[in-house]
Amino acid sequence: MSPPLLSLESLAARVPDGATVALPPDNSLCPVALVAALIRRGARQLHIVGVPVSGFATDLLIGAGCVARLTTSAATLGEAGFAPRFTAAMAAGTLAVTDATCPAMHTALQAAEKGVPFLPLRGLIGSDLLAARNDWKVIDNPFSEGPDPIVLIPALSPDVALIHAVAADRAGNVWVGRRRELATMAHAAKTTLVTVERVVDGDLLEDETMAPGVISSLYVSAVAVAERGAWPLGLSDLYAADQPAIDAYAQAARTEDGFRAWLAAHLLAPAARAAE
């Protein structure tokens, strides 16, 4: 059974309130149009998971009041500076954050992908991060002759993974190109919802040059078309980030009112972008 091709709003409706939602970082097929649709539908109490870090899309969700909890290795807008609504929420104490570190996020998803309860990870020992993470355990490496403490990271299986990719075929295979870490995110998640720039004819898995960058439809629950669906972020080699727009956001969203105005002007009316 192929995943259905839905409207953007119908795709967003498939993310239930309270879900654990995995999002890629700003430079890796981040689904901003889908996140805007989640905000329009008034999603609440989401647990957002940064794979492995969080940026613009997560900041939007936090500012719009959709997020109860954030698990991430960092939240930042990169060269545009701090993520303003994340920073404001942390100052106000309104956001529960579970801090992590990038390789641990990948490791947790890889464990879920394999169907094993945990995987070991080097490093971390001696950090206050490890001290704060009661769910991470240190064991003595059973294969070592001498003492060798090593951290175990439990598997993480998000309820939903969200991706904006360049293309899907009509069978629901999704091409992510070199961003194959997103295949791991999809493999680990219970459901994966994908927006794409376009739907292409033919079967991506029958094309030997495309297939290595494909997430099989096996893992894809539904697809919607969202042209320039990463804006103002960039998408692979198709388009670069709109840095002036991100800078304007970083400036405006320092205040609650500025954030609301920016959101209303740029992302809350879905027709506005299409008309440009």
Place this chain on the structure above:
Amino acid sequence: MSPVTAEERLIAAVADLIVAPHPHPMRHAAVGAASPIPAHAVLLARHRGADIRLSLLQKRIGNPFTEGTRELFDLAGQGRIDLFFLGGAQIDGAANINLLGTGAPPGSEARMPGNFGAPFMYLVVPRTILFREEHSPRVLVRKVDYVSAPGTSPRGVFRRGHAEALVTGRCVFHFDPKRARFTLASLHPGQTRESVRAATGFDYDEPDEVPQTRPPSEEDLAALRGPIRAALADTYPRFCARAFGAQAA
């Protein structure tokens, strides 16, 4: 040639550290989004003849990894990245770094983006250069409010290397992991032993003679403003505009 900028001096200082003799070979450096000066320094070291591969994590077109940052951390876990750069909201006298936030509890005073890969990279990468432009008592503290990653580890904890140096906007410190202590290694122009001491919140050692940090050569500057800028402008557009001025028409 127009005057040397502060950024160019820092790039040259970091490049000098990269090419300095070291027991661990320098084959592969990886640099992230927040590290334009280290990225330029690696390319400058390469321009001077060092045979170093640079993996730019944020490169949009032609990104070196086909499994994103997961591949970066897998590579580092194997020991296939020789040099990484780390900074921090706070760095203390034992080279502990804090990327999370200040105050008690950490983040209550100022919340920073977060740990990124530091708790892992600091222990698995053989060579680390600490870099932080702001050199003030609020950044260089006696003891960090939160340890994102420790400067040293007890015996028996897997660790491939330590910080070798800390480069700031005022000076270069070398780090001795056996003593968990910094030593002032060179002063940037306009700085004195006293000005560095006054701006540093942690105690450190000072040799009898402290040289000036070596400025970039004419050839360094030509490379930085020409081919190296061209190679990195797409990855660090804002930095390149600030450090090297407007692009020549």
